[in-house]
Amino acid sequence: MRRINTRELDKEITAQPPKVTSQLLKRIYLYLKPYQLQVGLSILVILFAPLLGVLPSMLTGRIIDEGFIGGNFTKLVTLIAASFLVLILTGLVGLLQSYLGSWLSQNIGKDMRNHMYGHLQKLSQGFYSSGKQGEIITRMTSDISGVQSFVTGTLTQTIANLATLTTSMIAMFQMNGALAIVAILIVPLLIFPIKLVGKKRWELTNESQDLNDEANELLNETLSVSGQQLVKLFTKEEAEYARYSSINENLTTVKIKEATVGRWFRMIAQTFVEAGPMFIYLVGGFMLLVNNHQGLTVGDITVLVALMSRMYRPLMQLMDIHIEFIRSLALFTRIFDYLDMPVDIENKPDATLPTTLTGDLSFNAVTFHYNEQSPILKGINFQVNEGETLAIVGPSGAGKSTIFNLIPRLYDVTGGEIKMGGHDIRDLDLHFLRQNIGMVTQETYPFNASIRDNLLYAKSDATEEELIQACKEANIYT
Template identity: 30%
Template sequence: MTHGPVPHNPGHAGGGRMGGPSRVSKADQSQLTLHPVSLRRIGRLFTPYKGPLLLVVLLITGSSLVSLFQPFLVRGVIDDALPHANISLLAWLVAAMIAVAAITAVIGVWQTWISTRVGQGVMHDLRTKLFGHLQAQSLGFFTRTHGGEVQSRMTNDINGMQSLVTNSATAVAANVTTAIGTAIAMIALSPWLALISLIVLPPSVWVARKVALLRRDITLKQQAHMATLQNYVDEGLSVSGIRLAKTVGSTGRDAERFSGASKELADLEMQSQLAGRWRMATMQIVFAAIPAVIYLAAGFPVGGEGLSIGTVVAFTALQSGLFRPVMGLMSVGVQWVTAMAFFSRIFEWLDLVPEIKEPQQPASMDLATVRGEVRFEHVDFAYDGHERNVLTDVDLTIPAGTTTAIVGHTGSGKSTLASLLPRLNDVSAGRVLIDGVDVREMRFADLAAIVGVVSQETYLVHASVRQNLLVAAPDADDEQLWDVLEAARIADLVRGLPQGMDTMVGARGHRFSGGEQQRLAIARTLLRNPRVLVLDEATSALDNTTEAQVQAALDHLASTRTTLTIAHRLSTVEDAQQIVVLDGGRVLERGTAPELRERGGAFAELSARQREGAGEVDAH
């Protein structure tokens, strides 16, 4: 199973030293070996657009063939119409030349419109598929992967493929058709001159390959540096990042670090722009010299015998029309090799197998009749790659409509146990059941409707209060929204805001205090009306006054539901029907608060420490 993205070394191409242009770096070889790019797979992206693509090919072929008439019309003007003062023929030839130009222009606009729509459709499908696929990944993927890397692949890599998908594919068809048709026309006009013109094509292809390989190495380095740069932006220019930088005095260092990464990216862009320029410039000089060579060859008896001036002029026009598509194909070759790196990176993530999967044959759940009985049945859990269990043989039942509190020292596995219920993690052994149904057999949508989570880390999107609530229930009306705000003890505050529920909460909700954010999160959870509630350290970061306000809202939320509470302050779980003490991932003891104090065990010790102020139970 693939567990995460393969890291990309920004200096992978020769350790920062550019090797020979035909040499493929070890990092490139490794990337292609681990994640090869199949042309058939790329072709499947275009399968839904077969009809428009066929029309584009026909339009390109038609345009290329029509444009080939132009040199022959020129020859007719020079050799026949003008020398013989044939005004009628001249008018027809000129009219035909204008018609050819008009037809090719109209076809060009039509073809561009269709090909652009196809290209944008393919890019939309790919972006959407990648976004949905990444959403299916577990939390572990996102803890292992920089946010900047995710943004880079979602934007930079896909944008890097865009020119290839939108323009290059059609350019290949146009240039190939034009090159073949032009070569045939040149041979028909003069085989001798055609031989002179076509002899430069093999070295042109060789130069194009050298330049393509050189630019591919630089492009892969650019993408890795761009991901690093975006990560600096994501970390340094967020609300939390700015707060940290200003309070620890690291703004200067952060700016210097960003400047260094930006300078490296600028240097790579310079290398990319200049890569192979001398080789390409040499070929351009050769192409420019070919017309002169043609005029010279036309003057020799062997090659020029029987050639009219019109033929030479027409041939020269065809020759220039040949080298344009050839140069275009060389350019497309460079773009193609470059884009393959982008495809590799995108397909690499599309091939990630989600660690937590939707069941193939999900259990049928009637959400209206769910009672909410929760059972942890001999549960073991270990994080991927770790041999030591975080949880071992946890056997626990939470009757429907009751509250169970989980307490224990730091690292005892409390939050990990809570994460198994909404399937943020999956058990390594054993089962987690709701009303006797394994959560791994439930649809994600059903499980999300049954289990609600309020955690210590509240996340509010940068939108209005209303939009933050509607994330949980898009069809809720204003009456429902005010009802949950009342229940969460925050309706009066929202009414007093400048725009009421339409007031923006700010980036990550920083317009509001921690307690206010928590109560908005509680309101959002209430809107979904879950039968099972997980309260994971929901008040641990709050002061006593704010905690009392939030706790009142939580008590209301938990009053009619099955509730699993991860407790920070033991005073908040005095009324729980069941308290479970974890230690080292095992259940140490269980019972009500009075029963556990009377036993004088671990809970009594923790409770005494908190009362004496000697320490608090942390639950990470």
């Protein structure tokens, strides 16, 4: 059995951005597959919204040309009423899009949490004794929450922005090809630095996640019942405060850097975006006033400026979405890494399920180690006959607890065998084996529930008389 070091595993994963492979995308798709109908409907709604979004700009051009310049008040009122109806319909589509996104993200998050929790329950005790509780909680909470944000935010916005960008460009070229080319000349200046900004954001995201893990671990250790007791007994309040304060300070610094990375680039890009209409007005004015370009109107220029703004807006958002997409892939990678951890202890396909489990307990040449260089048990042989009591004594770290943990297969032997009633315990049904072993742990660990609920945890169908008897016996031994 290999002792799992989750901190080292995290560093291996986050050493570089995850590669977008077909296998990774397929695994992500498997969580979307049960909701194909809702996903399809959501995509249709997302694609329909940009088509509606183009109409107000087109109607504005007609309001100017046919209403104001054409001097037709009836036409003006009709076009304004049509614009108002389009705005209402756009709002309703937006509400439907928001609901579908939230519904999908919550259900996908639910599935991932259930899947993760179910898998973690199957991992051996070695995972929990060597792993850090803070990291496990982070994967179950903030990482999966980040994935939910990916569904409602990153994925939805990516599709919406690409659709908006496409519809805007098509509409611009239909209006006037020359002015459309002028509008898209700025695009390369916006796209070029995206990769550089994304790489820096990725590095800061990894650093931020590591500090979050460290902070969660410190909180879990020092604010637990046992942890805070040790802190007080050894007067380490100030030392632990200084340690947490230092982590918090570093985390704050990294978060600020993460939030502001690429701001200079975005400022320059925004300048180009704001200057875009000026180029349209300049070139359009030359074509209309100097070159007397036939077919081009003031309304057309107004529409092109509005469509250009609709084209630049998704481009600017796609820069941030690109960065968030990388971060989301990192979260998926972290989650999949936990789900890929092997289940070391599980039932054999032909596990034995006897009616009762009685007889002698024997250890036959049992060896056990977390790693081959540091053996814990080596060649252990003993037998406890049915009805006998055996006490095992020895110094701390000698392997007493390990021996007892091997019996219910919280760990599996690395050599030899353990037999109960003549059965190798690895051949027995795991659930049956543990149900037939009564184990009192060294540390008292009640769940956050009533005493009655804690007693029922061992036997959910216990009668009132059995509960009372258990309390009496506990009182005898305490």
